[in-house]
């Protein structure tokens with residue numbers, strides 16, 4: 001499959017936290033529908049890069065262009081609207097709302113967007129099915145395994161039909177079997193839906209699920225590898 005169209009392009013990003021230069025001159029491109037892994041040692045700037053690309057923080061220098069718009073220059077209101085509609089985010093610990101059932105967690109972004117409850121639950125149920133957690137609808141996050149909770153988080157990230165999912169160490173808290181199952185579900189579903197995934201990981205087995213890997217070192221892109229094997 002070819003993924004030639006750039007969807008998100010960041011050039012020469014720099015970001016300093018206090019006295020730490022988390023990013024310096026980081027240039028990266030995410031193509032439509034591609035699964036891109038960003039790897040690097042702890043502290044190399046992976047999360048900071050994801051936050052800049054997803055419009056969660058603004059870089060000090062450089063540009064982030066998504067679908068022809070400068071994200072780094074968008075007013076806050078436009079930026080949060082765009083994040084809500086175009087981007088999905090998954091973190092290491094799913095960050096599900098503990099008081100809500102799984103189906104309510106998944107349906108929440110739709111409810112917040114004004115979709116009626118019955119329709120929101122119908123769509124949420126379909127995404128739970130795709131992630132293999134149908135049957136867990138009424139469980140609360142504390143009653144699920146880590147792998148199930150991450151699948152629910154992914155269903156929640158995809159329920160609004162984003163163009164890009166940003167996943168920051170989505171399997172970081174899972175054992176290797178659960179990690180493989182969650183990655184396989186994520187990659188399969190993203191490919192089927194044509195969604196691009198920017199996947200942060202320090203685990204090379206997890207990175208191997210991607211089409212391409214870029215390595216960060218001291219806040220800059222060190223290396224880029226294209227995986228030839230189609231998955």
Ligand SMILES: Nc1ncnc2c1ncn2[C@@H]1O[C@H](COP(=O)(O)OP(=O)(O)OP(=O)(O)O)[C@@H](O)[C@H]1O
Pocket residue numbers: 017018020021022040041042043044045046047048049202
């Ligand atoms: N909010 C912050 N305040 C101060 N320093 C920060 C902040 N966020 C990140 N840093 C520092 O910036 C550098 C890059 O951090 P970042 O979290 O982006 O790296 P990472 O590659 O994601 O690391 P890890 O794999 O450990 O999560 C580190 O030295 C970190 O300590």
